Amino acid sequence: MLRYILKRLAIMLVTLWIIITLTFILMVSVPGSPFNSESSSNEIVQANLNKHYNLDQPKYIQYLEYIKSIATFDFGPSISKPHQSVNDLLGRGFPISFELGIISIAVAVLSGIILGIIAALRHNGIIDYLAMGLAVLGISIPNFILATLLIQQLAVNWEIFPVATWSSPAHMVLPVFALATGPMAIIARLTRSTMLEVLTQDYIKMARAKGLSPWKIIIKHALRNALMPVITIMGTLVAGVLTGSFVIEKIFAIPGMGKYFVESINHRDYPVIMGTTVFYSVFLIVMLFLVDIAYGILDPRIKFHKKGGD
Amino acid sequence: MLEVQDLHVTFTTYGGTVKAVRGVDLYVNEGETLAIVGESGCGKSVTSNAIMRLIPSPPGKITRGMIRFKGEDLVSLSEKAMRNIRGVDISMIFQDPMTALNPTLTIGTQLMEGLYEHQKVTGQEAKRRALEMMDLVGIPNPEERLKQYPHQFSGGMRQRIVIAIALICEPELLIADEPTTALDVTIQAQILELFEKIQKQTGVSIILITHDLGVVAKIADRIAVMYAGKIVEVGTKREIFYQPEHPYTKGLLRSVPRLDLKGGKLAAIEGTPPDLFSPPEGCPFAARCAYAMEVCTHVHPVKTSLSPSHQVDCWLQDERAKKLLATSSPK
Numbered sequence: 269m270l271r272y273i274l275k276r277l278a279i280m281l282v283t284l285w286i287i288i289t290l291t292f293i294l295m296v297s298v299p300g301s302p303f304n305s306e307s308s309s310n311e312i313v314q315a316n317l318n319k320h321y322n323l324d325q326p327k328y329i330q331y332l333e334y335i336k337s338i339a340t341f342d343f344g345p346s347i348s349k350p351h352q353s354v355n356d357l358l359g360r361g362f363p364i365s366f367e368l369g370i371i372s373i374a375v376a377v378l379s380g381i382i383l384g385i386i387a388a389l390r391h392n393g394i395i396d397y398l399a400m401g402l403a404v405l406g407i408s409i410p411n412f413i414l415a416t417l418l419i420q421q422l423a424v425n426w427e428i429f430p431v432a433t434w435s436s437p438a439h440m441v442l443p444v445f446a447l448a449t450g451p452m453a454i455i456a457r458l459t460r461s462t463m464l465e466v467l468t469q470d471y472i473k474m475a476r477a478k479g480l481s482p483w484k485i486i487i488k489h490a491l492r493n494a495l496m497p498v499i500t501i502m503g504t505l506v507a508g509v510l511t512g513s514f515v516i517e518k519i520f521a522i523p524g525m526g527k528y529f530v531e532s533i534n535h536r537d538y539p540v541i542m543g544t545t546v547f548y549s550v551f552l553i554v555m556l557f558l559v560d561i562a563y564g565i566l567d568p569r570i571k572f573h574k575k576g577g578d
Numbered sequence: 579m580l581e582v583q584d585l586h587v588t589f590t591t592y593g594g595t596v597k598a599v600r601g602v603d604l605y606v607n608e609g610e611t612l613a614i615v616g617e618s619g620c621g622k623s624v625t626s627n628a629i630m631r632l633i634p635s636p637p638g639k640i641t642r643g644m645i646r647f648k649g650e651d652l653v654s655l656s657e658k659a660m661r662n663i664r665g666v667d668i669s670m671i672f673q674d675p676m677t678a679l680n681p682t683l684t685i686g687t688q689l690m691e692g693l694y695e696h697q698k699v700t701g702q703e704a705k706r707r708a709l710e711m712m713d714l715v716g717i718p719n720p721e722e723r724l725k726q727y728p729h730q731f732s733g734g735m736r737q738r739i740v741i742a743i744a745l746i747c748e749p750e751l752l753i754a755d756e757p758t759t760a761l762d763v764t765i766q767a768q769i770l771e772l773f774e775k776i777q778k779q780t781g782v783s784i785i786l787i788t789h790d791l792g793v794v795a796k797i798a799d800r801i802a803v804m805y806a807g808k809i810v811e812v813g814t815k816r817e818i819f820y821q822p823e824h825p826y827t828k829g830l831l832r833s834v835p836r837l838d839l840k841g842g843k844l845a846a847i848e849g850t851p852p853d854l855f856s857p858p859e860g861c862p863f864a865a866r867c868a869y870a871m872e873v874c875t876h877v878h879p880v881k882t883s884l885s886p887s888h889q890v891d892c893w894l895q896d897e898r899a900k901k902l903l904a905t906s907s908p909k
């Protein structure tokens with residue numbers, strides 16, 4: 269187990285390095301610079317600024333500087349927001365983004381699984397068709413469209429929920445709903461189909477032949493096996509929620525990391541781009557790692573290390 | 579102890595209604611082994627699932643009949659009451675031990691959960707019982723094995739575990755649906771010996787479903803021969819093996835490979851079983867029967883008792899047919 273974790277850590281570091289390198293290449297190959305948009309077209313000022321932020325150095329030096337800053341967890345000052353370090357921005361934005369992400373994922377997973385189970389148990393009944401119809405809608409409507417529809421109807425027309433920002437539980441409802449619906453629909457459909465398959469297995473019949481109660485059979489025998497494929501796609505779903513959160517944060521003016529990330533790209537704020545990218549990447553890589561570990565815990569057939577034959 | 583009367587089970591499918599079991603009568607005495615034999619699709623599994631009330635519904639349904647067990651009719655029992663019979667009074671063993679165990683739970687958990695469900699036992703007591711059962715079915719290192727998962731066991735070992743699970747609440751009737759079909763021959767013999775040993779030790783009655791007459795010859799007390807959803811002949815092992823009367827039973831016995839008869843082909847029964855969507859009016863075997871008479875294709879034979887334990891559904895056993903055969907030679 270320990271060896272497996274160490275190996276995974278090494279792979280994670282390599283992955284991160286590749287991401288950093290690609291991001292750097294993309295960043296410097298996109299035309300423009302942090303100072304183009306500003307009216308300070310004074311050449312001397314620009315040169316000074318470039319010098320101040322190391323932008324006059326050859327690219328490989330800049331690259332090494334970034335690697336160094338990442339290794340020391342100090343991404344330096346923001347360019348577009350003077351007097352603020354990237355770490356400040358991350359420190360402010362991350363808790364909010366994390367809250368939005370975690371709540372959305374929790375809502376998606378819980379409601380998706382419950383919906384999937386109910387649909388499977390009421391197989392081919394009205395509830396099943398209703399749930400799966402909703403799921404198809406949920407998968408096919410992009411979250412930014414859902415978000416605007418929600419704002420228009422529930423916030424502007426009916427004034428049930430606040431239009432934007434992130435300051436109370438009521439503020440959270442619409443963005444979470446917009447962000448969670450897609451993943452929830454995917455989980456519901458997957459849970460339903462695997463559940464239906466698992467319910468026809470011999471060990472379920474065997475559990476019934478033991479005289480166990482229906483609930484015990486579903487929770488103890490069926491669900492655990494049915495959730496295996498759901499856990500496999502959790503990594504992808506987390507990635508989806510993450511990228512979805514950029515858009516949702518922007519639409520709902522939520523002051524999370526996504527907002528800084530999008531802004532930083534518009535402003536060519538290199539340190540912030542680097543900082544947020546690294547942060548998102550680390551988060552996603554760790555999540556994928558946790559998913560694998562969870563999978564191994566749920567399925568005893570998966571071994572993290574080879575230990576003799578079977 | 580168990581008595582099934584006129585059991586009918588149908589499945590409603592898109593293609594129509596399958597009459598899988600069409601009036602099965604059988605009984606099982608205490609401590610005996612009843613074997614049900616018959617070719618694939620004749621309704622053996624459906625009959626045994628019906629006794630456990632484990633017919634998937636929909637599409638399946640017990641449409642008629644009675645399953646009397648210890649004075650109660652299981653057909654009319656509520657699902658909740660039925661749960662207290664399953665695993666406690668009647669247990670079931672399935673064909674494929676590779677799929678009958680849950681891959682994500684330890685053997686110990688799967689072994690003991692029936693106990694926890696039905697008897698008020700402490701953890702210690704449950705474990706003691708589990709170890710006892712592992713010992714009974716012949717699994718070495720039980721203490722250690724309880725903590726392992728199904729994939730760590732071979733097929734034969736898994737079937738032993740399945741048997742242990744079935745027996746842990748000390749049922750009075752054990753239904754084994756082709757318990758050895760998925761195993762290789764040496765393991766088969768071991769499992770059959772295990773059944774004999776268990777029956778001797780616990781006195782449990784066994785319904786053994788199989789299409790392997792070798793298995794039947796080894797451990798059955800009585801044999802029921804099933805064809806197209808009906809029991810066509812039933813008798814003691816001696817009666818069925820030495821005085822079979824139904825042409826289908828004779829055909830079955832002839833189709834067993836034998837070492838003492840050299841040369842000659844295996845005598846397979848020609849033809850296929852009838853379509854259970856629309857079974858024939860008369861004897862279902864008539865179309866394949868070498869002795870079929872006019873009456874066979876139109877009217878279903880009545881049951882004839884050849885001895886108190888030997889019954890057969892065949893017009894040839896009818897007094898009138900016998901008289902006819904005595905006067906005129908068969909064509």
Ligand SMILES: Nc1ncnc2c1ncn2[C@@H]1O[C@H](COP(=O)(O)OP(=O)(O)OP(=O)(O)O)[C@@H](O)[C@H]1O
Pocket residue numbers: 589591596598616617618619620621622623624625634637638789854
């Ligand atoms: N769930 C079901 N839906 C529709 N038809 C079914 C279902 N289960 C069984 N049947 C039908 O019932 C008939 C009897 O099946 P059963 O499984 O009892 O046969 P069997 O005697 O056990 O055969 P085998 O030796 O192959 O196990 C078959 O013709 C089958 O098509």
Ligand SMILES: [Mg+2]
Pocket residue numbers: 622623624755
């Ligand atoms: Mg069968």
